[in-house]
Amino acid sequence: xxxxxIVLTSGKGGVGKTTTTANLGAxxxxxxxxxxxxxxxxxxxxxxxxxxxxxxxxxxxxxVVEGRCQLRQALIKDKRLENLSILPAAxxxxxxxxxxxxxxxxxxxxxxxxxxxxIDCPAGIEHGFRNxxxxxxxxxxxxxxxxxxIRDADRVIGKLHERGLPVRLIINRIRPEMVxxxxxxxxxxxxxxxxxxxxxxxxxxxEVIDTTNRGEPIAxxxxxxxxxxYAKIARRLEGELVPFTTLGAPSFFERLFRKAG
Amino acid sequence: MIEFLNRLFGREPSSRTAKExxxxxxxxxxxxxxxxVIEALKHDLFEVISRYVEIDAxxxxxxxxxxxxxxxxxxxxxxxxxxxxxxxxxxxxxSHTNGSSKPARKASANGSGTPRRRRRKAQPQSxxxxxxxxxxxxPT
Amino acid sequence: xxxxxxQDEVPVAGDVPxxxxxxIVVTSGKGGVGKTTTTANLGTxxxxxxxxxxxxxxxxxxxxxxxxxxxxxxxxxxxxxxxxxxxxxDEALVTDKRVPKxxxxxxxxxxxxxxxxxxxxxxxxxxxxxxxxxxxIDCPAGIEKGFVNxxxxxxxxxxxxxxxxxxVRDADRVVGLLGDDRKVELxxxxxxxxxxxxxxxxxxxxxxxxLHLPLLGVIADAPDVIVSTNRGQPVALDxxxxxxxxxxxxxxxxxxxxxxxxxIPREKTFLGxxxxxxx
Numbered sequence: 256x257x258x259x260x261i262v263l264t265s266g267k268g269g270v271g272k273t274t275t276t277a278n279l280g281a282x283x284x285x286x287x288x289x290x291x292x293x294x295x296x297x298x299x300x301x302x303x304x305x306x307x308x309x310x311x312x313x314x315x316x317x318x319v320v321e322g323r324c325q326l327r328q329a330l331i332k333d334k335r336l337e338n339l340s341i342l343p344a345a346x347x348x349x350x351x352x353x354x355x356x357x358x359x360x361x362x363x364x365x366x367x368x369x370x371x372x373x374i375d376c377p378a379g380i381e382h383g384f385r386n387x388x389x390x391x392x393x394x395x396x397x398x399x400x401x402x403x404x405i406r407d408a409d410r411v412i413g414k415l416h417e418r419g420l421p422v423r424l425i426i427n428r429i430r431p432e433m434v435x436x437x438x439x440x441x442x443x444x445x446x447x448x449x450x451x452x453x454x455x456x457x458x459x460x461x462e463v464i465d466t467t468n469r470g471e472p473i474a475x476x477x478x479x480x481x482x483x484x485y486a487k488i489a490r491r492l493e494g495e496l497v498p499f500t501t502l503g504a505p506s507f508f509e510r511l512f513r514k515a516g
Numbered sequence: 517m518i519e520f521l522n523r524l525f526g527r528e529p530s531s532r533t534a535k536e537x538x539x540x541x542x543x544x545x546x547x548x549x550x551x552x553v554i555e556a557l558k559h560d561l562f563e564v565i566s567r568y569v570e571i572d573a574x575x576x577x578x579x580x581x582x583x584x585x586x587x588x589x590x591x592x593x594x595x596x597x598x599x600x601x602x603x604x605x606x607x608x609x610x611s612h613t614n615g616s617s618k619p620a621r622k623a624s625a626n627g628s629g630t631p632r633r634r635r636r637k638a639q640p641q642s643x644x645x646x647x648x649x650x651x652x653x654x655p656t
Numbered sequence: 657x658x659x660x661x662x663q664d665e666v667p668v669a670g671d672v673p674x675x676x677x678x679x680i681v682v683t684s685g686k687g688g689v690g691k692t693t694t695t696a697n698l699g700t701x702x703x704x705x706x707x708x709x710x711x712x713x714x715x716x717x718x719x720x721x722x723x724x725x726x727x728x729x730x731x732x733x734x735x736x737x738x739x740x741x742x743x744x745x746d747e748a749l750v751t752d753k754r755v756p757k758x759x760x761x762x763x764x765x766x767x768x769x770x771x772x773x774x775x776x777x778x779x780x781x782x783x784x785x786x787x788x789x790x791x792x793i794d795c796p797a798g799i800e801k802g803f804v805n806x807x808x809x810x811x812x813x814x815x816x817x818x819x820x821x822x823x824v825r826d827a828d829r830v831v832g833l834l835g836d837d838r839k840v841e842l843x844x845x846x847x848x849x850x851x852x853x854x855x856x857x858x859x860x861x862x863x864x865x866x867l868h869l870p871l872l873g874v875i876a877d878a879p880d881v882i883v884s885t886n887r888g889q890p891v892a893l894d895x896x897x898x899x900x901x902x903x904x905x906x907x908x909x910x911x912x913x914x915x916x917x918x919x920i921p922r923e924k925t926f927l928g929x930x931x932x933x934x935x
Contacts, residue, residue, distance in 0.1 A: 266718055268687010268797035273822070298799055299685055299829060301822040346829075350800055378687035378797040380717055381768055402534050402885050403692065403720040409542050410718060410765075430879075437529025438883050444535050448542065461848070465856040468821055534886035541728045545765050 258291075258366040261373050261492075262391035264415070266407030268378030270399045271427040274463060276375040277305045278474040278481070279395075282489035284339035285474070289369035291330065292341045293362070295387035296377035297352055300344035306333065307470020308341060317345035320357045326364055335475055340369075350382040355389035362390030380414055394420045395454060399428045400440040405448055412451055423454035425488065430459050442499075455488035456499055457481065561591060570596045677708075677785040680792050680910075681810035683834075685826030687797030689818045690845040693881060695794040696724045697892040697900070698814075701907035703758040704892070707789040710749065710759045712781070714806035715796040716772060719763035726888020727752060727760055734764040739776045745783065754893060759788070769802040781809030790910075799833055812839040814872060818846045819858035824866055831867060842869035843906065846877040849923035860920055873906035875899055876921035 263276045276292055284290045294302035297317060303309040314329035319342070326342075333339040342365070345352065365372045376387035388394065394415045398408040408424075415422050426445050433439035446453055460481050466473045474485040487497045558578045565571055572594035682695045695711055703709040712735065713721035722728040733748040738761070750760040761784075764771070784791045795806035807813065813834050817827040827842075834840050844860050851857035860874055878899045884891045891900035892907075898921070908914035 267720075269689060270687075299826050301686075301825065304821055304825065379800075379802070381770070381802075382800060383798070401882060402538055402723055404688075405538055406541060406545070406720065406723060407718050410545065413546075433879060433882065434531070437531045438879065438886070440531050440534055440886075444531065448535065448538055461851060461856070464820060464851065468856070468858070530883045530886035533888075537723070537726075537728065537888060541723060544728075 257363075258289075258369050258372050260362055260366055260390060260392045261371065261395055262295075262376050262388050262393075262420075263373060263395045263397060264376035264384065264387065264411055265378065265397045265404070266380055266411035267398070267404040270397050270404050271457070272378075272397050273301050273305050273375050274467065274472075275395070275397050275425060275427065275457070276373050277302060277472045278485045279488060279492070280339060280371070280373050281333075281336060281472045281474040282482075282485040283371055283373075283492070284333070284336040286486070286489055286493075287338065288371055289338045290340070290371045290373065291365050291369045292339070293365065293372060293374045294342065294344040295358070295374050295383065297344045297383065297386075298346065298349045299377065300346050302341060302375045303331075303343045304470065305467055306341055306472060308333070308343075309470070312343045315343045315345040316361065317348050317352045319361060320353045326361070350377070350386060353386060355386055358386045359390035380411055384411075384414070388415070388418060388420065391420060394422045395425055396422055396449075396451060397425045397427050398445065398449070400426060400434070400442075400445050402440075405440070405445060408449055412449060422451050424449060424451040425455040425457065426453070427457045428459040429456060453499070454491055455484065457484055457488075562593065565593055566599075568599060570599055572596055674786070677788045678790055678812060679781050679785050679810040680790065680812040680814055681714075681795050681807050682792060682814045682816060683795035683803065683806065683830055684797070684816045684823070685799060685828075685830040686818075686823040689816050689823050690843075690875075691797075691816050692720050692724050692794050693885070693890075694814070694816050694843060694845065694903070695792050696721060697890045697903040698907055698910070699758055699790070699792050700725075700752075700755055700890045700892040701904045702790050702792075702910065703752075703755045704904075705907055705911060705913070706757065707911065708757045708787075709790045709792065710761060710784050710788045712761045712784070712791060712793045713763035714772075714777075714793050714802060716763045716767050716769045716802065717765065718796065719765050721794045722750075722760060722762050723888065724885055725752065725760060725890060728888070731760075731762040734762045735777070735780070736764040736767055736771060739772065739780060745780075754889075769796070769800070769805065772801075772805050774801075774805050774808045777805050778809035785809075799830060803830075803833070807834065807838075811837070812841075814841055814843055815867070815869060816843050816845050817863060817867065819844060819848075819852070819860070819863050821858070824858070824863055827867055831869065840869055841872040842867060843872050844874045847874055847921055848877050849921055853923060871918050872909060873902060873918045874920050875902045 263272045265272050280290045280292045292302060293316065294300050295316070296302070303312055308331050311331050314324040316329070318324050319326050319329045330340045330342055333341070362372055362374070374387050374391055377383035396408050396412055396415070398404045412422055424446065426442055429442065430439055434441040442453070442456055460473070462479065463473055463481065466476060473479050473481045476482055491497050561578065562571060562573060562576050575594050577592045578589060682691050682698070684691050699709045699711040711721060713719050715721070716736070722731050727750050730750050733743045735748070737743045738745050738748045748761055750762065752758040752760065781791055781793070793806050793810055796802035815827050815830060817823050831840060842864065844863055847860065848857055852859045860871070864871060876898060880891055880894070880897050881899055884894070891897040892903045894900045902921070905914065905919070909918070
């Protein structure tokens with residue numbers, strides 16, 4: 256049976272596509288699914304770094320496409336989760352190195368090996384984007400509650416709809432205290448503007464910087480608040496109806512009891 | 517600190533400003549994204565107007581302008597004269613404006629939804645010559 | 657195409673030939689590190705110092721310089737309209753009522769980066785340099801055609817980098833691509849001194865140990881940038897904003913009015929947070 260092939264995209268750079276791909280993949284793998292993560296950001300790869308596998312790269316996506324290695328040779332197995340593998344991007348090439356057709360073929364081959372293929376899309380809506388969505392059957396758009404990110408997300412959602420891809424939304428790096436004080440757009444504002452189905456709400460968390468430095472996805476850090484949130488998103492992806500916890504407790508305790516989903 | 521003072525003096529929270537700006541900019545982005553919709557809109561608009569007056573189709577134009585907090589549609593439709601065939605049945609009174617005819621006027625609909633397009637009242641019998649503005653061609 | 661010359665863009669009268677303006681591309685590789693915010697604020701700060709400044713958005717298809725500046729409602733035309741002869745340069749330049757010496761040349765929203773001819777864009781930057789003291793080009797994320805276009809015509813570059821591993825890696829790639837012919841300087845953005853102290857974030861030295869660039873400035877992470885983008889009011893216009901002051905200091909360094917080494921933002925004390933940290 257073929258895998259679900261999901262592209263994670265945003266338009267705007269720096270909103271958390273790679274972090275989300277890594278953590279959602281880890282959460283799915285932790286729940287028993289076989290997951291392959293594909294870094295489609297040829298030339299500026301970072302998925303390997305976020306997962307801490309950058310020193311173990313032997314072959315990459317471009318070499319697979321060019322037939323210089325077998326697909327299985329390029330896949331790097333995560334040492335912490337046996338169900339998780341990653342296909343890294345090439346670093347010294349550019350996005351014209353592969354075509355949409357070639358990408359589709361690779362994704363199909365991967366689809367036969369696992370339950371989920373998650374494709375980390377580069378920023379933008381051009382070559383790299385078109386390659387990343389080729390071969391995908393669904394899309395997750397990641398946005399932050401900021402004006403530029405939402406504008407770009409809107410553009411990308413339009414492009415995805417043109418391709419007939421179903422779209423779900425993850426709102427990343429939300430700060431409940433700023434929403435409450437009126438300094439940041441809230442979940443309702445974002446979903447109203449973008450009119451896409453909400454998949455997850457991830458609060459801003461400075462621990463992400465630290466875990467990325469160490470190459471350890473926060474979803475694998477025991478008892479972490481964000482880990483619990485990614486686990487919920489994974490369950491929603493599986494079709495389970497998991498309610499979103501309301502953001503924000505009384506402000507005095509909010510750092511302690513701040514929740515999301 | 518500035519934001520606290522803003523709130524103290526009744527200035528709206530920045531998230532509300534952001535939302536309004538975003539909605540407007542996305543509408544503007546969308547209008548560019550869907551030229552076929554704009555074409556269909558123009559086509560329908562000219563078609564409806566030409567049921568009442570004869571228009572210079574080759575010189576018709578519709579543009580969209582961003583004005584402060586609104587997107588306005590501007591239509592420039594040169595009118596050549598009255599239609600010879602009987603006018604369609606009158607529409608309900610609420611949408612009527614006064615019947616003076618001034619050809620080649622700009623019709624504009626602003627984002628708040630109050631159309632200011634004026635048209636002649638329907639006249640079933642022989643129609644008087646329209647009062648054309650100076651310089652407009654007289655129909656023969 | 658005959659361009660009307662606007663009075664305040666020609667600072668030198670008579671026989672003295674005008675000194676050509678500086679063309680600086682603001683780039684990073686990694687998206688979301690603050691290129692557009694930096695372009696908007698540096699441009700605003702430079703113009704406030706009295707220089708004539710034009711900001712060029714090279715992010716075709718995903719423009720945001722207009723919305724960060726709060727000028728999105730006034731954009732009628734864009735770079736491609738100028739390059740394709742649809743309008744003159746003057747018709748496309750947007751004026752900022754708050755900052756009289758600042759102009760914006762927006763990107764096209766519904767076109768692609770491939771639509772821009774690199775040589776034509778380079779010529780346009782040249783034309784702008786003849787008319788303005790500073791031409792700041794907001795580069796898109798990535799290292800593809802958009803990047804190639806954005807750097808064409810710019811003989812100086814500012815690399816914006818956050819103290820995060822992925823950003824440093826991408827910045828390093830970009831520095832390699834900028835080559836040796838350009839003057840390249842670094843702005844470290846969104847530093848969190850408390851996290852650096854705890855060892856949870858790279859320090860400015862960590863970043864520059866890898867990039868080896870002259871340091872133009874360091875900007876602390878602060879929530880007032882989000883608020884300023886919400887309102888479309890660059891922080892450089894806010895006298896109470898620390899981030900605004902950082903940008904103003906960088907502008908003074910760029911013009912040569914200030915040659916002191918950039919200050920590294922320090923960790924906020926409790927009182928500092930209460931009264932100065934958030935606005």
